[in-house]
Structures are given as C-alpha cells and as structure tokens.
Amino acid sequence: MLLVHRFWEGLVAGTYVGHSEIFQNPTNSWRAGGGFLRGQSAAHLRFLRLVMADGPRAGIDPIDKWQYTEMGGQAGSYYLIYFGREEPTNWVFELPRTKLADGVKFKVEILDTWNGTVTPVADVFVTKKKTDYTFADAAGRSVPLPGRPWIALRIKRLP
Numbered sequence: 001m002l003l004v005h006r007f008w009e010g011l012v013a014g015t016y017v018g019h020s021e022i023f024q025n026p027t028n029s030w031r032a033g034g035g036f037l038r039g040q041s042a043a044h045l046r047f048l049r050l051v052m053a054d055g056p057r058a059g060i061d062p063i064d065k066w067q068y069t070e071m072g073g074q075a076g077s078y079y080l081i082y083f084g085r086e087e088p089t090n091w092v093f094e095l096p097r098t099k100l101a102d103g104v105k106f107k108v109e110i111l112d113t114w115n116g117t118v119t120p121v122a123d124v125f126v127t128k129k130k131t132d133y134t135f136a137d138a139a140g141r142s143v144p145l146p147g148r149p150w151i152a153l154r155i156k157r158l159p
Contacts (some may be wrong), residue, residue, distance in 0.1 A: 001114065001150065004044040008082045008113060008152065011052065012072035027137040049118035051154065055080070064096045067133075075099040079155040082113070089147040093125045095139035095155070100135045102128050104157060108143055112151040124158065 010017035052060070060072040060080060071078040077097025081091070095106070108121040121143055128138035145151055 001040075001044070004048070004113065005084055005150070007045060007048055009084065010093065011048070011060055012062070012080055012082045013065070013072060014060060014072055014152070041087045043116065044113065047113065048098075050097050051080070051111065054154075059135075063098065064132055068096055071096075073155075076104070077157040079153070080154070081153040083145075083151045083153075085149045087144045087147050087149055088151070089154060090142050092137070092142040094134050095127070095136075097129070097133055097135055100127055102138075103128055104135075106155050106157055109156075110145065111154055112146070112150065116148040118154075125155075 007017045035146065056074045056078045056150060058074055061074065062069075063071045063073055063075055070083065070129040071079055071081045077094060093106075104127040105115070106125045106127070108123070110117070110121065111117070123141060125137045125141065126139070127135040130136040143153065
C-alpha cells in the first residue's frame with residue numbers, strides 16, 4: 001500500500017506520480033513503457049485513476065501547500081482530502097477561504113482508497129465564514145469517518 005499511498009499524496013500535492021520498475025522476468029515484465037503490473041497496487045491505482053477521471057478538467061492543484069498539505073483540487077469547486085495513514089473518526093467541514101463565500105453548497109463523498117469504494121454523505125454542507133482564513137458548514141456539521149487508514153474525501157460544489 002505504500003506505493004499507492006505515495007500516489008495519493010502526490011496527487012493532492014498537485015504532482016502526478018509515475019512508477020517504473022524492471023523485473024527480471026522477460027515474459028511478464030513492467031517497464032517505463034508498459035507491461036503487466038504485479039502485486040496488489042494495480043487495482044488500487046485503477047481506483048485512483050477513476051477518481052482522477054471524475055475530477056476537475058483543470059486537474060488537481062494544491063489548495064494551500066503550507067497549511068493544508070492533505071488537500072488538493074480546484075479552490076471553490078472541488079476538494080480532495082487524503083488522510084493517508086491517519087485513522088480519523090470525524091472531519092469537521094472546514095475549507096480554506098480561497099474562492100469561497102457564504103452560502104456555497106457542497107456534497108461530500110467518503111473514498112476508501114484501499115477497498116475502492118465511494119460512500120456518499122447524505123447531508124448538503126453550506127459554507128459560512130468562520131475566520132478570516134476559513135469557511136465552515138453553516139450548521140457546524142462534520143463528516144463521520146470509519147476510523148481506519150487510506151480514507152479520502154471528495155467534496156464537490158453543487159450548482
């Protein structure tokens with residue numbers, strides 16, 4: 001999972017990670033130019049590719065590389081938060097202020113990057129200025145999380 005973890009960390013940092021190995025098995029090798037991946041990473045990387053394909057057309061950029069290193073996306077419209085090895089049981093809905101205003105509506109999905117599942121959160125979150133630097137949910141709500149590693153959140157602005 002360490003390889004896949006690094007891909008996710010790279011993605012939210014605005015970096016598109018690649019992987020290349022040379023195996024000494026000429027009938028089933030992976031090289032920079034392609035081949036067959038072996039091990040457990042291929043399925044997890046396939047899920048990451050699906051998440052990327054469903055993401056913003058402009059790609060994933062760092063939202064705030066100094067304060068929110070776990071968050072990438074397109075400020076004001078799309079956020080991807082990757083918790084990595086952490087095992088949080090709750091995430092307070094709070095986003096950096098860039099391109100946000102009061103009353104912006106968002107849907108949240110919980111991504112299990114290990115099992116390749118997407119679980120929609122039923123609530124619609126509505127932004128309200130919390131500090132000079134952040135916007136939070138107007139009702140003060142948070143997102144319950146499963147308390148295991150390799151979890152991410154996908155947050156999309158509603159029209």
